[in-house]
Amino acid sequence: MDSKKLLAGYDLENLAIASLGGHSALETSLGAKRQGLKSVVVAKRGREKTYSEFLKFNPKTETGVVDEVIEVDEFSDILKPEIQKQLRKLNVLFVHSRYFWVYFDDFAKVENDFHVPILGTRELLRLEERDEKPNQYDVLEAAKIRIPKIFKSADEIDRLTLTKIPNATRTFERENFFANSKAEWDKTIAEKLGAGQISAEGIEKAVIEEFILGAPINFNFFYSPLSNRLELLGTDTRRQTNLDGWLRLPANEQMKLSQAGILPSHIETGHIAATVKESLLEKAFEAGSRFVETCKKYNPKGIVGPFALQGAIETDGKKEELVVFDVSFRMPGSPGIAATPYSSYLFGRPVAMGERIAMEVNAARMSGRLGEIIS
Numbered sequence: 001m002d003s004k005k006l007l008a009g010y011d012l013e014n015l016a017i018a019s020l021g022g023h024s025a026l027e028t029s030l031g032a033k034r035q036g037l038k039s040v041v042v043a044k045r046g047r048e049k050t051y052s053e054f055l056k057f058n059p060k061t062e063t064g065v066v067d068e069v070i071e072v073d074e075f076s077d078i079l080k081p082e083i084q085k086q087l088r089k090l091n092v093l094f095v096h097s098r099y100f101w102v103y104f105d106d107f108a109k110v111e112n113d114f115h116v117p118i119l120g121t122r123e124l125l126r127l128e129e130r131d132e133k134p135n136q137y138d139v140l141e142a143a144k145i146r147i148p149k150i151f152k153s154a155d156e157i158d159r160l161t162l163t164k165i166p167n168a169t170r171t172f173e174r175e176n177f178f179a180n181s182k183a184e185w186d187k188t189i190a191e192k193l194g195a196g197q198i199s200a201e202g203i204e205k206a207v208i209e210e211f212i213l214g215a216p217i218n219f220n221f222f223y224s225p226l227s228n229r230l231e232l233l234g235t236d237t238r239r240q241t242n243l244d245g246w247l248r249l250p251a252n253e254q255m256k257l258s259q260a261g262i263l264p265s266h267i268e269t270g271h272i273a274a275t276v277k278e279s280l281l282e283k284a285f286e287a288g289s290r291f292v293e294t295c296k297k298y299n300p301k302g303i304v305g306p307f308a309l310q311g312a313i314e315t316d317g318k319k320e321e322l323v324v325f326d327v328s329f330r331m332p333g334s335p336g337i338a339a340t341p342y343s344s345y346l347f348g349r350p351v352a353m354g355e356r357i358a359m360e361v362n363a364a365r366m367s368g369r370l371g372e373i374i375s
Contacts (some may be wrong), residue, residue, distance in 0.1 A: 003371035006117040018092040023099030029065040031354025040068040045272045097331045117374040118268040120305045124329045131205045134262040136327040143294035149210035154185040168199045176266040212323045213313035219284045234337025236271040260284040274340035308332040
C-alpha cells in the first residue's frame, strides 16, 4: 500500500500504537507508553478484561499500560470499515504479530483491505507459511543460512524427523511429532487423525524436517532502516505444552506415556529468556545481516523493525553452527527477551521490542521518514 495515502489525514503529533489483544499487546502498549505515545488494543469480547479492566491505564494512580480498547466480536472484524475508521481516528500505527494474521483465511485481505498503517512490511508475512511459494525456507536458503533437511515425503525418512502439521482445531498452532521411519510416521499420523488432533487437509500442509539435535535458541532482531542498523534485542527459548512436562520425566515414564498413546505436544505456552556465549554472537549477526539483505529481493522495503530467527545451535564436536527452522517476519511473542543483556549492550539499559518499535516511530516522525517504516 502507498504510505502517503495510509498516513493521509493523520495528526502526526498525536500518534498511537495499536495491536490485537493477544500475543504481544501488553509489551507493545508498555513500549508506546514509555515513549510518550498512546496505546490502543483491539480486544475480542469475552477476552477483553485484561486490557479494559486489569491493565487499563489509570491516570490517577499512573498504573496500567492500555489507553484505549476497541472491542470486537471476532478478531477478523478489524477489517470492518467502522473499526478501521476508529483506528484511523486515533492516528493508529498497527503492530502486527502472528496472532494478527492467523485470524484471516486470506493474506490478501490484510494486504489489500486493511487501510491502517502497519509498522513493518505487511507483504512479507505470507512467507512464514510453509505451504506458500516462495516461503521462509526459500528466503533462508537464498541468505545462505542453514536449515534442516526437508523430506518431500515420509518415504524418504532415514533419520529422526520432526513433522510440523497444523492442529485440527487451533490451526495457528502445530501438532508436531517425531518419527524415525515411514512406519512410525504412518502410525503416528493414524493415531492423531483418530484422536481428532489433525485433519486430512492438515496432512497436505505437513512439513517433514530433519530433527536438529542442539540447544534451541531464538535470536530476536530489530532492523532499523532509519540508521541502517541490525540490532539484537534478546534471545530466548520456547516453553511448549505438554512437551515441557514430558521432558521432566525419566525415560521409563516417557515410554509408558507413549504406549498409552499420550505423545508430546508442541503448543506454545510461553518463552524463557536464555543467553548464548559471546563466541556465537558474530554468527548470529552474520545470519541476521544476510537475512536483511535477502529480504530486499522479495520486497523493495525489505524487513523493517522486529523479526526473529528461531533455531538451534548444533555441534559436530569441533565447531558450532546455527540451524534455523523458523522465522518470524514481525513482532515475536517473547516479552522476556528484555531480561537478556543484549539491548543493554547497545542502549545502556534494557529495551524490550515494544519500546524499540516506539523509539523508531518517534525518530521517524521527527525526521519526516515515517513512510519508510510502515506499509
